């Protein structure tokens with residue numbers, strides 16, 4: 001690959017969010033000669049989450065970043081899955097596919113979210129400025145710059161701002177308006193909880209899945225050399241839930257309320273849920289926006305176009321968007337108007353296809369049809385910038 005060419009204009013960029021999209025964008029912006037600062041709400045890289053999938057073009061991006069081997073070495077290595085009924089009887093078994101990771105024989109990598117982020121972060125730790133435990137509180141743009149205020153740091157001025165701060169993006173709210181107008185619950189009122197608990201089932205690289213008569217899903221898989229279980233629970237609510245997305249205790253109560261009285265392994269899971277700190281909860285919502293940029297501010301990953309966890313594509317789309325946004329800025333020598341237009345042209349169809357996958361996969365899972373599960377979306381030829 002060619003050595004980084006210094007950007008001609010708009011060289012200082014603030015990225016909000018140090019996760020998959022933000023770190024990938026930071027790496028590639030830095031690679032192309034931009035001066036990058038990343039602000040992250042959490043005091044360090046956020047731990048937790050379930051296994052996520054790195055697929056298709058994201059594998060190419062990982063390779064171009066020099067981390068593909070490291071990513072592969074942390075693969076969950078699942079060997080297959082069993083579907084069980086409410087009395088824990090086996091109803092289906094396969095060693096070709098898992099619900100969480102898709103086709104086992106594919107080149108895709110299933111990896112713990114926090115391990116992927118740690119690997120990506122290492123590529124930028126010495127070249128990108130990180131402001132942890134902080135958040136953007138205000139954004140004001142003019143013709144020449146973006147003026148940003150922070151919760152903890154002193155106000156600063158940047159040439160450009162990239163919102164990579166996830167489903168509940170603060171950059172999106174400050175620049176584009178309230179979240180509600182962009183949120184769509186394409187897969188019904190479904191919510192997902194991801195829970196870390198001890199491997200009380202002694203599972204060895206094998207996934208167990210259950211779908212209850214009430215439309216709730218549970219899945220367990222051993223991770224980190226079978227020492228822990230990661231549980232995912234997907235439940236269907238009668239109507240959209242109102243909750244504080246920063247209040248874990250309230251979210252745990254919501255999960256408990258919806259799954260009390262269910263069979264399978266839910267009673268034990270709910271017992272462990274009370275005391276675990278490894279917990280993540282989100283609506284299976286998607287974000288749909290007509291435009292992903294406004295002036296000098298652009299969005300990447302879940303902040304701009306979350307495809308929802310049921311698509312299995314959130315991480316791949318997040319990596320692709322960070323890579324393409326940075327590449328388009330480099331190709332346009334920092335001209336943000338041209339670059340942001342190019343970014344949207346390049347990815348609009350790809351994003352739509354990935355968002356559609358959430359609907360397709362849900363229908364397949366409900367029909368116990370796991371063929372082609374996790375097959376990446378075709379149609380994106382990754383440019384080299």
Ligand SMILES: Cc1cc2nc3c(=O)[nH]c(=O)nc-3n(C[C@H](O)[C@H](O)[C@H](O)COP(=O)(O)OP(=O)(O)OC[C@H]3O[C@@H](n4cnc5c(N)ncnc54)[C@H](O)[C@@H]3O)c2cc1C
Nearest residue numbers: 017019020021040041049050165166170301302309314318
């Ligand atoms: C803790 C956690 C666990 C997850 N677990 C799973 C999972 O198991 N399975 C799955 O499919 N998806 C999971 N997701 C979502 C998945 O990681 C994303 O869909 C995907 O990685 C897209 O990445 P992203 O970088 O766009 O957004 P995210 O990965 O959501 O990252 C957003 C980042 O922005 C940070 N942030 C939020 N608000 C602010 C703010 N005001 N200022 C600065 N930074 C901010 C967050 O702390 C986070 O680091 C999880 C997300 C999180 C945050």
